[in-house]
Amino acid sequence: MDGSGHILELKNLCRTFRMKTNVVEALKNVSISVDAGDIFGIIGVSGAGKSTLVRSINMLERPDSGEVYVSGNNIAALPERELMKIRQKIGMIFQQFNLLKSKTVYENIAFPLRYLKKSRAEIGRKVGDMLEIVGLTDKAWNYPSQLSGGQKQRVAIARALVTEPDILLSDEATSALDPQTTDSILSLLKELNTRFGLTIVLISHEMDVVKKICNRVAVLDDGEVAEQGVLWDVFSNPVSGITKKMVSGLFRLDNIHYILDNIDVGKIIRGWGLIVHLLFRGEKANNAYIAYLVKKFDVEISIIYGNIEIIQSSPIGSLFIVATGDRAQVEAALDYLRSEDVRVNILREYSNENEDRGNFSEGKDLI
Ligand SMILES: Nc1ncnc2c1ncn2[C@@H]1O[C@H](COP(=O)(O)OP(=O)(O)OP(=O)(O)O)[C@@H](O)[C@H]1O
Numbered sequence: 001m002d003g004s005g006h007i008l009e010l011k012n013l014c015r016t017f018r019m020k021t022n023v024v025e026a027l028k029n030v031s032i033s034v035d036a037g038d039i040f041g042i043i044g045v046s047g048a049g050k051s052t053l054v055r056s057i058n059m060l061e062r063p064d065s066g067e068v069y070v071s072g073n074n075i076a077a078l079p080e081r082e083l084m085k086i087r088q089k090i091g092m093i094f095q096q097f098n099l100l101k102s103k104t105v106y107e108n109i110a111f112p113l114r115y116l117k118k119s120r121a122e123i124g125r126k127v128g129d130m131l132e133i134v135g136l137t138d139k140a141w142n143y144p145s146q147l148s149g150g151q152k153q154r155v156a157i158a159r160a161l162v163t164e165p166d167i168l169l170s171d172e173a174t175s176a177l178d179p180q181t182t183d184s185i186l187s188l189l190k191e192l193n194t195r196f197g198l199t200i201v202l203i204s205h206e207m208d209v210v211k212k213i214c215n216r217v218a219v220l221d222d223g224e225v226a227e228q229g230v231l232w233d234v235f236s237n238p239v240s241g242i243t244k245k246m247v248s249g250l251f252r253l254d255n256i257h258y259i260l261d262n263i264d265v266g267k268i269i270r271g272w273g274l275i276v277h278l279l280f281r282g283e284k285a286n287n288a289y290i291a292y293l294v295k296k297f298d299v300e301i302s303i304i305y306g307n308i309e310i311i312q313s314s315p316i317g318s319l320f321i322v323a324t325g326d327r328a329q330v331e332a333a334l335d336y337l338r339s340e341d342v343r344v345n346i347l348r349e350y351s352n353e354n355e356d357r358g359n360f361s362e363g364k365d366l367i
């Protein structure tokens with residue numbers, strides 16, 4: 001026994017695919033721990049290794065090395081027949097729903113129970129309960145082809161949970177759905193988490209999805225964990241390049257390059273100035289810092305672009321400013337912000353003597 005009290009712990013997982021012409025290291029020493037009751041997000045771009053990782057959790061994919069602890073037991077070494085019991089404790093849903101087309105909604109949900117040779121009465125009761133939980137009681141006798149995408153995913157969720165697993169693995173479960181349906185499925189997952197204490201591992205390439213319901217997150221980059229932790233910490237203080245890029249996407253900073261490249265800074269500054277990106281976290285996002293800076297430090301501040309995101313009910317504010325005035329005063333003002341736990345990123349120093357403004361599009365990270 002190990003796994004240090006986590007419901008799920010992956011330790012140093014490695015998985016390499018060897019083909020005739022090339023070798024892909026899909027997982028490189030991946031270690032992740034998930035606590036009971038977490039909605040743990042795994043985010044990364046296409047090919048990052050997310051599906052390989054999640055498939056290792058129920059041994060659909062055997063890692064080359066490393067350990068997978070489920071409730072303290074290392075299952076990576078178990079023979080196939082002993083995995084059956086473990087798999088009952090881990091449900092899974094997919095992007096393409098994977099329903100049996102020739103069977104009704106009822107029979108799709110009943111399928112795992114029939115496999116376990118449960119009694120007719122028990123099957124009837126459990127399927128009835130699941131239909132009610134996912135809101136499809138009136139669709140019991142429909143076939144999958146008669147359902148919308150969101151309804152199909154609800155059937156898949158009911159089927160995954162009818163055996164009462166402790167953990168639900170969700171591999172891009174909302175990626176084939178429109179934004180509104182995505183929200184309704186995410187709300188259902190959140191409700192299942194709160195109501196039944198279901199632990200969820202949620203794989204997505206979309207920041208917007210992870211942001212909505214996860215409490216913790218791991219960022220996967222080319223088979224490696226770039227960073228992991230409490231969602232709010234990771235997104236409000238991104239460290240790795242890939243996470244910074246994702247946070248830029250979250251704040252819709254794609255347009256800011258254009259604005260920065262085309263703004264006439266010369267008109268704003270008094271001889272010298274800085275273009276700065278500020279990230280205000282938590283209640284700080286609401287504070288009137290800018291007015292305070294102007295009053296206290298005798299600096300002039302122009303706001304170029306601003307945006308607030310709410311993550312785990314707490315705001316993160318992103319603000320692009322031009323600060324100008326006496327250099328020492330501007331620096332003191334920025335130091336003050338740093339002391340208040342505001343992330344300060346100086347993007348460019350600008351002076352009227354220096355007419356070469358360069359190009360922001362090829363510049364440093366905005367965050
Ligand atoms: N069975 C396999 N055989 C060979 N290579 C594989 C296999 N499965 C995955 N890979 C490779 O491993 C890498 C990771 O794939 P994986 O499917 O885990 O990525 P992903 O993050 O889930 O991507 P996506 O977001 O597109 O689903 C990719 O380079 C992929 O081509």
Ligand SMILES: [Mg+2]
Pocket residue numbers: 050051052
């Ligand atoms: Mg995948």
